[in-house]
Amino acid sequence: MSLDKVWVFAEAYEGKVKTISLELLAKARDIADTVECFYGGDGDDIAAELGAHGATTVWSTGELGDQLAGVPIAAAVAAKIAEGDGPDLILLGTTYDGRDVAGRLSAKLDVPVLTNVVDVIAEDADDISGVEPVFGGTTDVTTKLTSDGPKIVLVRPKSFAAEAVGSDDAEVEELEVPELGATGAATVVERHVEEATGPKLDDAAIVVSGGRGLGDKDKYAMVEQLAKLLKAAPGASRAIVDAGWVPYSYQVGQTGKVVKPTIYIAVGISGATQHMVGMKGSKYIVAINKDKEAPIFSIADLGIVGDVHKVLPKLIEALQSR
Amino acid sequence: MHVVVCVKQIPDPAEPGQLDPGTKTLKRSGKLILDESDSYGVEMALQLVDAAGGGEVSLVSMAPGSETSGLRTALAMGAAGAILVSDPGLQGTSALGTAKVLAKAIGRKNPDLILTATESSDGYTGTVPVQLAELLGLPSVSFAKSVEITDGVLHINRQTESGFDEVTCPLPAVVSVTAGVVEPRYPSFKGIMAAKAKPVEELTLADLEIDADDVGWAGGGQEITDIVAAEAREAGEIIEDEGEAHLKVVSFLENLKVI
Numbered sequence A: 001m002s003l004d005k006v007w008v009f010a011e012a013y014e015g016k017v018k019t020i021s022l023e024l025l026a027k028a029r030d031i032a033d034t035v036e037c038f039y040g041g042d043g044d045d046i047a048a049e050l051g052a053h054g055a056t057t058v059w060s061t062g063e064l065g066d067q068l069a070g071v072p073i074a075a076a077v078a079a080k081i082a083e084g085d086g087p088d089l090i091l092l093g094t095t096y097d098g099r100d101v102a103g104r105l106s107a108k109l110d111v112p113v114l115t116n117v118v119d120v121i122a123e124d125a126d127d128i129s130g131v132e133p134v135f136g137g138t139t140d141v142t143t144k145l146t147s148d149g150p151k152i153v154l155v156r157p158k159s160f161a162a163e164a165v166g167s168d169d170a171e172v173e174e175l176e177v178p179e180l181g182a183t184g185a186a187t188v189v190e191r192h193v194e195e196a197t198g199p200k201l202d203d204a205a206i207v208v209s210g211g212r213g214l215g216d217k218d219k220y221a222m223v224e225q226l227a228k229l230l231k232a233a234p235g236a237s238r239a240i241v242d243a244g245w246v247p248y249s250y251q252v253g254q255t256g257k258v259v260k261p262t263i264y265i266a267v268g269i270s271g272a273t274q275h276m277v278g279m280k281g282s283k284y285i286v287a288i289n290k291d292k293e294a295p296i297f298s299i300a301d302l303g304i305v306g307d308v309h310k311v312l313p314k315l316i317e318a319l320q321s322r
Numbered sequence B: 001m002h003v004v005v006c007v008k009q010i011p012d013p014a015e016p017g018q019l020d021p022g023t024k025t026l027k028r029s030g031k032l033i034l035d036e037s038d039s040y041g042v043e044m045a046l047q048l049v050d051a052a053g054g055g056e057v058s059l060v061s062m063a064p065g066s067e068t069s070g071l072r073t074a075l076a077m078g079a080a081g082a083i084l085v086s087d088p089g090l091q092g093t094s095a096l097g098t099a100k101v102l103a104k105a106i107g108r109k110n111p112d113l114i115l116t117a118t119e120s121s122d123g124y125t126g127t128v129p130v131q132l133a134e135l136l137g138l139p140s141v142s143f144a145k146s147v148e149i150t151d152g153v154l155h156i157n158r159q160t161e162s163g164f165d166e167v168t169c170p171l172p173a174v175v176s177v178t179a180g181v182v183e184p185r186y187p188s189f190k191g192i193m194a195a196k197a198k199p200v201e202e203l204t205l206a207d208l209e210i211d212a213d214d215v216g217w218a219g220g221g222q223e224i225t226d227i228v229a230a231e232a233r234e235a236g237e238i239i240e241d242e243g244e245a246h247l248k249v250v251s252f253l254e255n256l257k258v259i
């Protein structure tokens, strides 16, 4: 058994479809006969890539200009659904715009949203469930959506593997944005990019993350140095993002990025549940922490109980001298 | 300037959570406390009212058992009063149901601005703020890392994947703020004493004219069908550094052929 139709929220950056959207397409292909996308932008820009990943149609609003994207996209999708012929299931990634669209859509259609989902089980249109890890990933909770109308599910990044299947370009169809009234009043004045150079957290084979155990903002340089030597992406716990040591884009965890590198090296990080959900899927985990009771050691393949100020400089030196 | 802050009262996160296998909800025991994530919204609201040269910060919370412990913390920080919605019929309420309740309660206040956290520490659906905005027919800006108001217009830096967007939005609006936007003040002794006398209006579903079928288990539109232990990750080798532990890391990396 499978679903008739699934819609995937397509997001793109500088003309390239985001990996999360491609991951959702891979799952959608698995569970539905027809997979379509909706997009807040010009669908022609991404129709080939979406098609290659199995979407037959991309419903697109056209350029949204300086509008904050969530409201117009949700309004357009809700209007389309009201015309009839809506999907059984709508999949969105847990991203900034994904959450905005899902929340707006849920209130408009008066249906719930399943959040933080890492797997979707769909027998038929009336039997759709999502699996959500809780308590730092130690327990999996399966929840079935029982309301009428399309089911809405927000999926965490890295839950599925994106894979091109080499189909034709997706057909571009217009998705009309209705009158928004007061809800559409938020406007983007300027976009700022503060991206790090070097490998990206999302797809680096190795990630080196630092936490409050580094003691001082300047000491984060050691994490960057180690990352550079290993061609790794530097990451961080929320504690040091909140403290302003590094930008938010470095944060790994529940409210940050989900990473699944081959090797994750945690330096001076305690291993709070909210951090662990973002890195537990790493193939190998190395932790350096002076407290041998630190929770991070319970999931580390190699744990070093020691002072980062002693271990890191020696490690860096040893790698440099190779 | 009247700002309403939605604050959630939650079980102490320091105590490990457990699911009740019977009701399939989080086991609750003891007092609830102010979700730390919401203390940023409270602080932000107090600062905005200050900057506006006057006004009021009030709180809205939905919690079981007439719980006010967390509200008192926020009142001690400086909020003027609170609405608490508490009703046995709210047990099992979903994020959308919560938003419906908060929307009705906020509707009584007619504020210029509504602040929430981006996500609660215990539920972390992150959808309540936007659902709330839609139900109130208001614009919203989520993931605000700085908020200023000039001439009745919000100027917000909104977190994005690659940096941040400068966003403007007219009032009234719903804004969700990230942790770390401001440094929440510690309640002073005077504040704590004053908080005891501040008004907390307790309302039920009937008071808010909310249909019981819209909230609680019945209104959730979802049902937990399975709870299982996730595949556990085994701890590996743990060694104490006596000056040479870095060599262990080097050989670990060598074995994986990454160096």
Ligand SMILES: Cc1cc2nc3c(=O)[nH]c(=O)nc-3n(C[C@H](O)[C@H](O)[C@H](O)COP(=O)(O)OP(=O)(O)OC[C@H]3O[C@@H](n4cnc5c(N)ncnc54)[C@H](O)[C@@H]3O)c2cc1C
Residues within 6 Å of the ligand: A210, A211, A212, A213, A214, A215, A236, A237, A238, A239, A240, A251, A252, A253, A254, A255, A256, A257, A267, A268, A269, A270, A271, A272, A273, A274, A275, A278, A288, A289, A290, A291, A294, A306, A307, A308, A309, B037, B119, B120, B121, B122, B124
């Ligand atoms: C709703 C919510 C969402 C959250 N989302 C995230 C998230 O996305 N990502 C995230 O990371 N956190 C998140 N958190 C925060 C999380 O709960 C922790 O507070 C945070 O991860 C702690 O960061 P830390 O490990 O760097 O700091 P700490 O917990 O303070 O740990 C520091 C560690 O360093 C060790 N240490 C100290 N000195 C040394 C030394 N000289 N040498 C070696 N080790 C040393 C200590 O033993 C300790 O274990 C969230 C929290 C909430 C409530």
Ligand SMILES: Nc1ncnc2c1ncn2[C@@H]1O[C@H](COP(=O)(O)O)[C@@H](O)[C@H]1O
Residues within 6 Å of the ligand: B006, B007, B008, B009, B035, B037, B038, B060, B061, B062, B063, B095, B098, B102, B115, B116, B117, B118, B119, B120, B121, B123, B124, B125, B126, B127, B128, B129
């Ligand atoms: N029961 C509640 N009472 C008051 N505010 C809430 C409640 N639930 C959620 N909120 C607000 O909505 C934010 C996001 O919550 P959530 O969608 O559960 O992650 C919280 O941080 C609060 O600001």
